[in-house]
Amino acid sequence: MKQVKVKTIKREKMSFWERTYLLPIFQGMGITFRHFIRNLIGKGPNISVSYPDEKKTMPTGYRGKHRLTQRDDGTVKCVACMMCATVCPAHCIHIEAAEHDNPEIEKYPEKFEIDLLRCVYCGYCVEACPCDAIRMDSGIYTIFATKREDFIIDKEGLLNVKPQDPSTARPLQGMPPLPGSEAGSRDLPMADHA
Ligand code: SF4
Ligand code: SF4
CATH class of the missing domain: 3.30.70.3270 (Alpha-Beta Plaits)
Structure with missing residues (x-):
């Protein structure tokens, strides 16, 4: 019978502070707080909108309702x-x-x-x-x-x-233009995001 080599890896014992997970918790909260402040002062990507009063313009190539x-x-x-x-x-x-x-x-x-x-x-x-x-x-x-x-x-x-409306669609880097924006398709008014 062939012997199978089993490599046993010793599990490092966690220190008391590691077991509290306090450092990663504060690191995560720091990232969240940094984004919060940047959005608050208008320096961030501001990806949140006041839905449903405000609607997001979807990027070019977004697969929406048919x-x-x-x-x-x-x-x-x-x-x-x-x-x-x-x-x-x-x-x-x-x-x-x-x-x-x-x-x-x-x-x-x-x-x-x-x-x-x-x-x-x-x-x-x-x-x-x-x-x-x-x-x-x-x-x-x-x-x-x-x-x-x-x-x-x-x-x-x-x-x-x-x-x-292709002119209002958020362009997505590297994406081709919407097929609907080319000649040959019937021009229709902009979508009602009901
Ligand atoms: S023409 Fe296009 S939409 Fe109509 S059945 Fe064929 S694939 Fe579907
Ligand atoms: S209708 Fe069918 S093929 Fe078309 S997007 Fe939905 S799941 Fe995909």
Whole structure:
């Protein structure tokens, strides 16, 4: 039978002061106090806002509430290809396809629902979409309701979500501009962070 070498490491005994953990506690409190003072005198990053009176502007690339985009004539861009629903790891997208009157478009979503309680905001649906029909550039992070069923957002609800104004979005270092800020997308007014 093969002998296994076991290396025993002697545990250093802690001194009385080490066992009180007073030094790390005061070090931690010192860091907190330093940030508090810097924010108080306006020298810090000031990351706290007086929510809900004040809303945070989310950075470029933030994955907020979903929205469906529209063509110039106002019809939904989605062609009900099911790519987003297939790739969704949370299985929270439900689409019912119908035939479009235009033979060049073929299909459109008669029903398009996202269960926002199940969604994990991974953004896979946006990446999988072949026609830029679904985006998460609304900057909306305040999603609330009192009933579970109210978290299921339907097609009309998704079409009514507006993109965050790219000019007001906080730029994130190294991030590309929001796709919504480029030509080819329908200009919509700024998001209402309700
Ligand atoms: S963000 Fe992720 S979890 Fe949410 S609907 Fe899209 S693919 Fe599904
Ligand atoms: S949103 Fe995009 S990926 Fe999803 S069904 Fe519509 S066209 Fe396909």
